[in-house]
Amino acid sequence: MARITASVYTSHVPAIGAALDLGKSQEPYWQPLFKGYEPSKQWMADNTPDVIFLVYNDHATAFSLEMIPTFAIGTAASFTPADEGWGPRPVPQVIGHPELAAHIAQSVIQDDFDLTIVNKMDVDHGLTVPMSLMFGQPGGPNPAWPCPVIPFAVNVVQYPVPSGKRCFMLGQAIRRAIESFDQPLKVQIWGTGGMSHQLQGPRAGLINQPFDNAFLDRLIADPAGQAAVPHIDYVREAGSEGIELVMWLIARGAMADVAGGPAPTVRHRFYHVPASNTAVGHLILENN
Amino acid sequence: MARITASVYTSHVPAIGAALDLGKSQEPYWQPLFKGYEPSKQWMADNTPDVIFLVYNDHATAFSLEMIPTFAIGTAASFTPADEGWGPRPVPQVIGHPELAAHIAQSVIQDDFDLTIVNKMDVDHGLTVPMSLMFGQPGGPNPAWPCPVIPFAVNVVQYPVPSGKRCFMLGQAIRRAIESFDQPLKVQIWGTGGMSHQLQGPRAGLINQPFDNAFLDRLIADPAGQAAVPHIDYVREAGSEGIELVMWLIARGAMADVAGGPAPTVRHRFYHVPASNTAVGHLILENN
Amino acid sequence: MALDKPYLDVPGTTIFDADQSRKGYHLNQFCMSLMKAANREAFKRDERAYLDQWPMTEEQKQAVLARDLNRCIAAGGNIYFLAKIGATDGKSFQYMAASMTGMTQEQYAAMMLAGGRSPEGNRYIGEKN
């Protein structure tokens, strides 16, 4: 049977992608940030999974206001990096895992989660920046990402976004689904977005380091408690776009300890301010 | 505050729309069917609501395989009758109720239902045939439907469709949402689709009158019990497309007795075989 | 097989699940294109050329050209999508349904008028009538 080996959490700031794509990662502004992901790249090389279940949000890229799915799972064979207005990022196609994605969709829909199934979707920086951070930029004559990815998009653009509690419950359903898949796959689940940031209005630029660090502490040690925090607290404390952090709770809910297993090992923790308008947080938790 | 005055249940067979549009409703084949809806049209004239919350399914019209939402709520100002391959039905635009739709969407998403919000959508026979049956064909110099409609589309095309239990719970959440809307609107909720029918394969033409009548009995008297019936029973007993009946459980779940109120009054009940490939069932339940 | 499929023992019935949907994706999206009048005309003008614009399997194309809906379903087609081929041909849904049952349209219509196909003997594969 398939199993979840680890969860990875990271911000997905578009400026990070631009810095990588334009060769700026060694500039003094960016150097401390990318240094924080050096251990992660080594860890990924040592622990490349068979599939990544990647929770992110679309930023008005694949989904306009015509249709706004609360939860959308990508079941296609591949997904193209999107043109977000600056031209597409120079990164490879994202290869999907249609069989596992369809299995998870069937399982969690039958578990009372009302997913939207998506067979055609471009993926934006929300998905590709975490890939670049964790794997580095693929290069050489046959560049490709090292493993398939199942994109899972969460609405955090139009209010109301799903609650932290709902996201945490969904993670638990995803774990059950993955563990009932009949191939021996090693699966990682990633939660992306956040940390504190606000991109709009006169309050733009808000950063709340105590909030962010408390979130990281509690995500590790008391995720059920963190899942009970209402939206308005994120908006008030972590900025209107800080609400993206609810997506981390999906990944956290899929870890073994939530279902009565042993606590995960914190393999890496990193926090940095700023990346453009945003605080950057990062965690790697391994199942035991 | 808004309140649900009644629920209406009816099949939405496309051939019924074609019969009406082509002026065949007095032909011997169709006459018994339309006779069964005469009391309904009178009842509608006497009890026209301010808004109809209309649960139906899209039949590969607005939603292709690119995106398949489990539950989609239409929040637009209007919805155009679709060209399903024979040209659009000659019926008026469907006028929406964006304020109430948005209120319901916000409320049920916060109640842990993972809706897709849709702002652009053509509506097919699943929605327009029930309108024609209950209101007759609008005519005259300013033809229009007598009241606004909030379309609510349920995936019953690709398996797995939402369970009967999930649909019944959703109806309860929709009732709570409607009753918390701060305008004194009379709202009807309609559940459409069914009854027994199978449109595909060598078993096409399946009709199960005992199943259908037992479903009607139990929908009235024991909806929670009916909601526990698994999909496979519908497929086996009522045909692969008979699964549309789960949508009736959304409307039924929104009635007052499910929340501890008085039992509804059965204002009308009708059953007829055949309409093209399908058994036709119809109920009107009034809240007390 | 990874998906749990409790519906495989229903006779004469193919449930359109994720596996079927994946298999039939381009076939069904071809059908969807027939919702536009201009595409219906292009298809009618040269069916084979129109089909060749889609990355469908040869079996899918042959099944469409033969208007064999059972073959289309076996190849991943879903009846709501396939119905758009019938609409393009000016055929009724009842015509299409009949074509899958091995009956003539008259026989099928008569069966429906007499109350439809009985569920007796049609619930499980191999079940006795």
Add this chain to the structure above:
Amino acid sequence: MALDKPYLDVPGTTIFDADQSRKGYHLNQFCMSLMKAANREAFKRDERAYLDQWPMTEEQKQAVLARDLNRCIAAGGNIYFLAKIGATDGKSFQYMAASMTGMTQEQYAAMMLAGGRSPEGNRYIGEKN
């Protein structure tokens, strides 16, 4: 007002809810159109003519022409959509963010380097610093 809005007392912040989404629908869909290179060029060639193809309010059009993102947001715009105007102009997200705060880009960048805007005094409208 029918929607429950617990977020109206957050200073300098407009939550993009269903009411805002309805108000800004065509403004945001105009922004969405700028994801295609050809549309970006058409917009740059004649902004006013391009905007006039959309059923936007005059206020929305003026706010776009003035590149006043706060006015765009007040008119129903969402920052993820509005960012596509900045992308069309070749501006960074940080440039756009700064433009909404009343700071120069240099002042804003310096604030971010120093740890960002503090939440102190920025949690409730009318709250003292």
